[in-house]
Amino acid sequence: xxxxxxxxxxxxxxxxxxxxxxxxxxxxxxxxxxxxxxxxxxxxxxxxxxxxxxxxxxxxxxxxxxxxxxxxxxxxxxxxxxxxxxxxxxxxxxxxxxxxxxxxxxxxxxxxxxxxxxxxxxxxxxxxxxxxxxxxxxxxxxxxxxxxxxxxxxxxxxxxxxxxxxxxxxxxxxxxxxxxxxxxxxxxxxxxxxxxxxxxxxxxxxxxxxxxxxxxxxxxxxxxxxxxxxxxxxxxxxxxxxxxxxxxxxxxxxxxxxxxxxxxxxxxxxxxxxxxxxxxxxxxxxxxxxxxxxxxxxxxxxxxxxxxxxxxxxxxxxxxxxxxxxxxxxxxxxxxxxx
Ligand SMILES: Cc1cc2nc3c(=O)[nH]c(=O)nc-3n(C[C@H](O)[C@H](O)[C@H](O)COP(=O)(O)OP(=O)(O)OC[C@H]3O[C@@H](n4cnc5c(N)ncnc54)[C@H](O)[C@@H]3O)c2cc1C
Numbered sequence: 001x002x003x004x005x006x007x008x009x010x011x012x013x014x015x016x017x018x019x020x021x022x023x024x025x026x027x028x029x030x031x032x033x034x035x036x037x038x039x040x041x042x043x044x045x046x047x048x049x050x051x052x053x054x055x056x057x058x059x060x061x062x063x064x065x066x067x068x069x070x071x072x073x074x075x076x077x078x079x080x081x082x083x084x085x086x087x088x089x090x091x092x093x094x095x096x097x098x099x100x101x102x103x104x105x106x107x108x109x110x111x112x113x114x115x116x117x118x119x120x121x122x123x124x125x126x127x128x129x130x131x132x133x134x135x136x137x138x139x140x141x142x143x144x145x146x147x148x149x150x151x152x153x154x155x156x157x158x159x160x161x162x163x164x165x166x167x168x169x170x171x172x173x174x175x176x177x178x179x180x181x182x183x184x185x186x187x188x189x190x191x192x193x194x195x196x197x198x199x200x201x202x203x204x205x206x207x208x209x210x211x212x213x214x215x216x217x218x219x220x221x222x223x224x225x226x227x228x229x230x231x232x233x234x235x236x237x238x239x240x241x242x243x244x245x246x247x248x249x250x251x252x253x254x255x256x257x258x259x260x261x262x263x264x265x266x267x268x269x270x271x272x273x274x275x276x277x278x279x280x281x282x283x284x285x286x287x288x289x290x291x292x293x294x295x296x297x298x299x300x301x302x303x304x305x306x307x308x309x310x311x312x313x314x315x316x317x318x319x320x321x322x323x324x325x326x327x328x329x330x331x332x333x334x335x336x337x338x339x
């Protein structure tokens with residue numbers, strides 16, 4: 001029998017550490033429990049929010065509906081070839097713990113994604129990525145439950161429509177599918193190690209060690225620890241904005257006025273510009289307003305120093321966006337889900 005609680009504080013359930021209440025709150029540990037939940041009046045009559053680790057969410061107010069906390073657990077090998085292994089992972093497993101499991105087992109493919117907070121189930125939602133690797137590179141299929149019909153559905157990698165911090169689950173299927181597991185294909189031999197990010201190479205060279213699944217994972221962990229605030233110490237949700245992609249002619253115009261503007265060629269005639277650089281140029285880095293602010297070492301990360309509200313962080317994000325727009329004529333899009 002599932003338990004639905006009322007008026008539950010969400011502070012411990014979001015990495016910004018924002019105080020907000022859920023009118024109803026329920027933890028789901030199995031597919032069967034979800035099917036049972038779908039039949040309750042609370043599910044049928046209220047809006048719902050699926051919650052993983054709360055590391056990509058900003059609550060700007062109380063949630064006047066049902067929060068469904070994902071806690072399905074389990075890791076199962078489903079297939080093996082000479083060079084690969086397929087692993088089905090339940091959506092409530094913690095992403096970084098699973099990465100560590102793979103590093104221990106010498107399974108390659110996700111070592112560059114070490115230390116990203118959150119759950120397995122949320123990873124396909126925004127196609128998590130870091131240091132030259134994205135989840136889409138290893139996803140075989142995503143399995144979920146259709147919240148209208150209660151039926152199980154499976155999506156192949158192509159059907160997930162993955163893009164830069166994008167997938168079908170953020171658009172056509174937003175809030176329609178409860179992801180119950182993700183199956184990944186990882187390498188057991190002939191690993192394709194990715195050291196394309198200069199920072200990884202620098203750490204390996206500095207320590208005079210050659211790339212391996214373990215050394216890349218260790219390098220990524222040390223780089224991330226030196227650059228990103230730990231949500232256990234300072235509330236945050238990682239990068240608040242996506243890196244914008246602008247037209248090449250717009251980029252060339254900006255380059256005349258701002259010769260140091262960085263840009264990375266994207267799809268035809270488009271250039272990706274680091275949002276952190278734009279925000280830094282507008283002098284937001286390290287700024288603090290009461291208990292919210294922009295992190296001193298990483299301008300893309302907005303922080304809650306303790307008792308900041310979601311509304312204050314949202315207002316800061318809007319102020320940053322409008323100053324970036326007026327300086328560069330570039331619109332920033334939040335990566336964080338704002339509620
Ligand atoms: C310090 C820090 C660093 C970060 N670095 C990175 C990074 O390098 N790269 C990166 O891509 N992200 C990064 N993030 C963002 C975040 O870790 C990822 O987006 C992560 O996948 C979110 O997982 P979560 O379980 O916390 O999701 P939540 O925040 O709980 O949810 C995110 C979204 O997914 C939905 N959702 C969650 N679980 C399910 C499910 N089972 N079924 C259906 N919908 C679901 C939610 O409704 C919500 O819309 C970082 C965050 C922090 C705090």
